[in-house]
Amino acid sequence: MTVHALIGSTALWLLYSWLASAIVASYLSGRKGYGERAGLASGLLLNVIGVIIWLVVPARAESLWKKVGPFGRGGSKERRDAIAQESGTESGATP
Numbered sequence: 001m002t003v004h005a006l007i008g009s010t011a012l013w014l015l016y017s018w019l020a021s022a023i024v025a026s027y028l029s030g031r032k033g034y035g036e037r038a039g040l041a042s043g044l045l046l047n048v049i050g051v052i053i054w055l056v057v058p059a060r061a062e063s064l065w066k067k068v069g070p071f072g073r074g075g076s077k078e079r080r081d082a083i084a085q086e087s088g089t090e091s092g093a094t095p
Contacts, residue, residue: 021047028054031070033063 022043028051029039042050059065 018044018047021051025050025054029057031059031063032057032065033060 022040025043025046026036026039029042030036032054034057039050039054042053044050046053
């Protein structure tokens, strides 16, 4: 009976890693301007290799990765204001 319990816990951890890879690949591809579906598909089909691929793929010129970086809005208030002026929105406005 112990063997089945060990197989079950291993399968659960493999499932978690598979889903985490899909989430990270989807986030990276969306952030780099290619759409989240491409990253989701590669993350589900290729597991951890899909994440590595999206880390290597260059970001498009108008992507969030190029404009504000890989995480969040980031940067100083001056940088956010400059980005807001480029896109034509006010810095205090929320989308």
